[in-house]
Amino acid sequence: MELSLQERLVVVAGGSSGIGLACAQAFACEGARVAIVSRSHARLEQAQRECEQAGLQVHAFASDLTDADQAQAVIDAIIARHGAINVLVNSAGAATRHPVGQLTPTHYLDAINAKFCPCINAQHAVLAHFLGQPQPSLRAVVNIVGIGGRVAMPEHIAGGAANAALILTSQGLAQAYGREGIRINVINPGFTLTPRTQATLERMAQRSGESLEQVLAQQQALIPMGRFARAQEVADLALFLASPRASYLSGAVINMDGGAYPGA
Numbered sequence: 001m002e003l004s005l006q007e008r009l010v011v012v013a014g015g016s017s018g019i020g021l022a023c024a025q026a027f028a029c030e031g032a033r034v035a036i037v038s039r040s041h042a043r044l045e046q047a048q049r050e051c052e053q054a055g056l057q058v059h060a061f062a063s064d065l066t067d068a069d070q071a072q073a074v075i076d077a078i079i080a081r082h083g084a085i086n087v088l089v090n091s092a093g094a095a096t097r098h099p100v101g102q103l104t105p106t107h108y109l110d111a112i113n114a115k116f117c118p119c120i121n122a123q124h125a126v127l128a129h130f131l132g133q134p135q136p137s138l139r140a141v142v143n144i145v146g147i148g149g150r151v152a153m154p155e156h157i158a159g160g161a162a163n164a165a166l167i168l169t170s171q172g173l174a175q176a177y178g179r180e181g182i183r184i185n186v187i188n189p190g191f192t193l194t195p196r197t198q199a200t201l202e203r204m205a206q207r208s209g210e211s212l213e214q215v216l217a218q219q220q221a222l223i224p225m226g227r228f229a230r231a232q233e234v235a236d237l238a239l240f241l242a243s244p245r246a247s248y249l250s251g252a253v254i255n256m257d258g259g260a261y262p263g264a
Contacts, residue, residue: 006031014092016043018194022231071121095159174251190257225258
């Protein structure tokens with residue numbers, strides 16, 4: 001399928017690892033110009049090396065997107081260096097999971113700061129830029145959130161609340177800006193094979209006293225398809241949602257959980 005993404009400028013927030021890096025590589029494979037944003041200089045350098053080894057080029061920008069001023073500054077820097085942005089993929093941040101008995105009000109605020117704020121800050125800066133671009137140019141946002149924003153999970157209440165807020169915000173903004181030709185869609189992955197998921201499983205194993213292999217098998221057994229998602233599979237959906245092929249799709253929330261929560 002021709003996605004018409006050649007030479008489009010795509011910004012991937014949280015693009016230095018995991019799903020974000022898979023998205024950056026997927027867009028680069030389609031001929032897009034890709035800028036990745038992350039707090040970690042080391043991760044950005046590693047991501048660039050991985051892309052170069054695969055024959056792909058990405059441009060790296062360091063920024064702490066939890067800070068609105070830094071988010072605005074990095075978007076301005078990308079525009080100054082590479083021109084008008086066409087696509088924002090938000091894959092930045094994640095909230096730490098906590099057993100419900102250990103939750104405190106601070107954990108809820110931490111979750112909002114870790115997940116909601118980076119996405120909102122990057123999106124706010126890019127939407128302001130989009131509004132200055134002529135129609136009918138490609139202007140799309142793909143927010144990669146998480147199934148915990150749709151399904152209550154006792155071990156993920158604070159993070160789920162942050163995800164739910166981001167989903168609602170995405171839908172409201174999609175409705176508000178649809179007449180401007182701006183599209184905003186959400187992907188809700190379930191467990192996906194990434195370093196972040198590995199760390200989550202290790203914490204679960206430590207708390208339960210079971211081995212990592214046992215915890216992995218238990219979690220995969222809960223999924224009808226019997227396995228976790230691959231980051232590339234999430235990236236493939238992001239490609240479609242960002243492309244002109246999805247030109248009439250906005251405000252959608254797509255759960256990508258292997259059938260674990262149908263209808264959620």
